[in-house]
Amino acid sequence: MSALQVAIDAFLTAAELVALLFVSPVSATERPGLVSTASAPAYERVREPHLASTSFDVRLLGSLADIRLSREFRNISASTVYLSSYLPAVDEYTDALRIHRKGRAIDLLQLGAECGGEIEGDDDLQADVGGNVRLAVDESIADALQLAPGETASIELIATQTLSWSLGSVYRLALPALAGVESQALLVDQGDTQFVVVVPHRLVSGTARLTLRPTGASSQSIELGTLGEAPSAHVIRLPSREALQALAAGAIEIETSAPDGVIWSTLPMQVRTEASFSADTAK
Numbered sequence: 001m002s003a004l005q006v007a008i009d010a011f012l013t014a015a016e017l018v019a020l021l022f023v024s025p026v027s028a029t030e031r032p033g034l035v036s037t038a039s040a041p042a043y044e045r046v047r048e049p050h051l052a053s054t055s056f057d058v059r060l061l062g063s064l065a066d067i068r069l070s071r072e073f074r075n076i077s078a079s080t081v082y083l084s085s086y087l088p089a090v091d092e093y094t095d096a097l098r099i100h101r102k103g104r105a106i107d108l109l110q111l112g113a114e115c116g117g118e119i120e121g122d123d124d125l126q127a128d129v130g131g132n133v134r135l136a137v138d139e140s141i142a143d144a145l146q147l148a149p150g151e152t153a154s155i156e157l158i159a160t161q162t163l164s165w166s167l168g169s170v171y172r173l174a175l176p177a178l179a180g181v182e183s184q185a186l187l188v189d190q191g192d193t194q195f196v197v198v199v200p201h202r203l204v205s206g207t208a209r210l211t212l213r214p215t216g217a218s219s220q221s222i223e224l225g226t227l228g229e230a231p232s233a234h235v236i237r238l239p240s241r242e243a244l245q246a247l248a249a250g251a252i253e254i255e256t257s258a259p260d261g262v263i264w265s266t267l268p269m270q271v272r273t274e275a276s277f278s279a280d281t282a283k
Contacts, residue, residue, distance in 0.1 A: 049076075049077075050073045050074060050075055050076060050077070050081055050147075051071060051072075051073055051086075052072045052073060052074045052152065053071075053072045054069070054070070054071050054072070054180070054181075054182060055068075055069070055070040055071075056068075056069050056181055056182075056184070056186060056199075056270070057069075057186070057188075057272055058173070058186060058188060058197050058233075058235075058272075059188070059190060060163070060188075060190065060193060060195065060235075063162055063163050064160055064161070064162055064163070065160070065161050065162070065163055065173050065235070066158070066160055067157075067158070067159045067160070067161060067173075067175070067176065068156070068157070068158050069088075069156070069157045069176070069179050069181060070154050070155070070156045070157075071086065071154060071155050071180060072152060072153070072154040073086065073147060073152065073153055073154065073155070074150075074151070074152045075147045075148060075149050075150060075151050075152075077149060078149050079149065080146050080147065080148055080149070081146075081147040082145055082146060082147075083099065083144075083145045083146070083147055083153060083155065084145045086155060086180075087145075087155065087178070088155075088157050088176045088177065088178045088179040088180070089176065089177040089178045090108075090109065091176075091177075093159045093160055093161055093174075093176075094109065094157065094158070094159050094176065095109075095158045095159055095160055096109060096156070096157070096158040097109050097155075097156070097157055097158075098155070098156040098157075098158075099144040099145065099153060099154075099155060099156075100153060100154040100155075100156060101144060101147070101151070101152075101153035101154075102151075102153075105156075106140065106144045108141060108144070111140055111141060157176055157179060159176050161173055161174050161175075163235060166224070166225055166234065167223055167224065167225040168222065168223060169222070169236060169237065170222060170223075170224060170225070170234050170235070170236055171234070171235040171236075172232055172233075172234060172235075173197070173232060173233045173234070173235050174230065174231070174232050175199070175231040175232055175233055176231070177230070177231060179231065181199050181231065181233070182199070183199055183200060183201040183202070183267065183268075184198075184199050184267055184268050184269070184270060185197070185198050185199075185252040185267040185268070185269045185270075186198075186199070186269075186270050186272060187238075187244050187247060187248050187269060187270065187271045187272070188271075188272045188273075189241055189244055189271070189272070189273045189274065190274060191274045193237065194237070194238040194239075194240065194241055194243065194244040195235055195236060195237045195238055196212075196235070196236050196238060196244075196247065196252070197233050197234070197235055198210060198224070198233060198234045198235075198236070198252070198254065198267065199233045199234075200224075200227055200234075200254060200256070201265075202231060204227060204256045204258070204263060205227055205229075205256075205258055206226065206227065206256050206257050206258035206259070207223075207224075207225065207226050207227070207256070207257045208223075208224040208225070208226075208227055208254055208255065208256045208257075209221055209222070209223055209224065209254070209255045209256075209257075210222040210223075210224055210234070210236075210252065210253070210254055210255075211252070211253040211254075211255070212247055212250075212252055213247075213250045213251045213252070213253065214243065214246035214247040214249070214250045215246050215247075215249040215250040216246055217243075217246055222236060224254075227256070244271075248269060248271050251266055251269075252266070252267045252269060253265070253266050253267070254267055
């Protein structure tokens with residue numbers, strides 16, 4: 001995995017240097033950043049260019065969580081886009097990092113693993129074969145990360161994380177760094193268990209409180225504690241499928257307290273079932 005990360009970093013650096021030759025400097029007023037209006041939260045951000053859609057899913061396996069994130073990109077510009085700048089960071093919890101493009105799926109972690117084997121015999125032969133493998137892997141990664149004008153591709157990340165107790169009935173779930181998981185409430189009907197995964201916005205800080213407002217039932221307030229700097233989600237188990245359905249028909253609100261004031265917002269909700277998870281796995 002370290003060889004893969006080195007190759008990706010090298011490719012990204014080269015791409016950035018080439019881009020600097022043709023792109024004029026961006027002033028501070030042109031730089032994407034925070035949006036503050038009378039009707040929108042101050043932490044709202046501009047949508048990433050070329051990002052067409054995202055899919056986020058979580059499945060619980062005892063104290064473990066299977067995290068799956070897919071982001072689809074479409075190159076709407078007239079020049080090649082390098083997907084290296086959109087790649088999440090990989091670590092020991094990452095199970096797969098795939099590029100889906102032109103009907104093919106390339107796992108960058110498997111490409112990186114091809115460089116780790118030893119070849120018995122003549123040292124010169126070993127060096128030559130190893131160099132050819134390294135070159136082939138570099139070319140495969142470079143090709144997979146280039147998106148021509150009008151083309152579409154998706155980046156899929158699969159990781160396994162451990163649930164950690166946070167506060168009360170709330171569990172914290174670390175999210176992959178640089179994965180770009182949008183703020184949302186994910187309601188999951190896993191068949192034998194139901195739960196909600198809350199992802200606060202990445203720019204908010206301070207203490208947070210969640211309010212569940214199911215249709216036809218009383219509201220419930222849940223303290224999330226202090227939000228950390230690392231990307232994370234909060235997992236709350238639900239008592240039944242009926243409770244999940246009532247919540248899906250209602251609303252989920254999050255209130256964040258910080259030294260500069262209180263931010264309140266209603267989270268967008270998505271419902272995921274065992275059937276939708278199986279469909280994503282089969283892709």
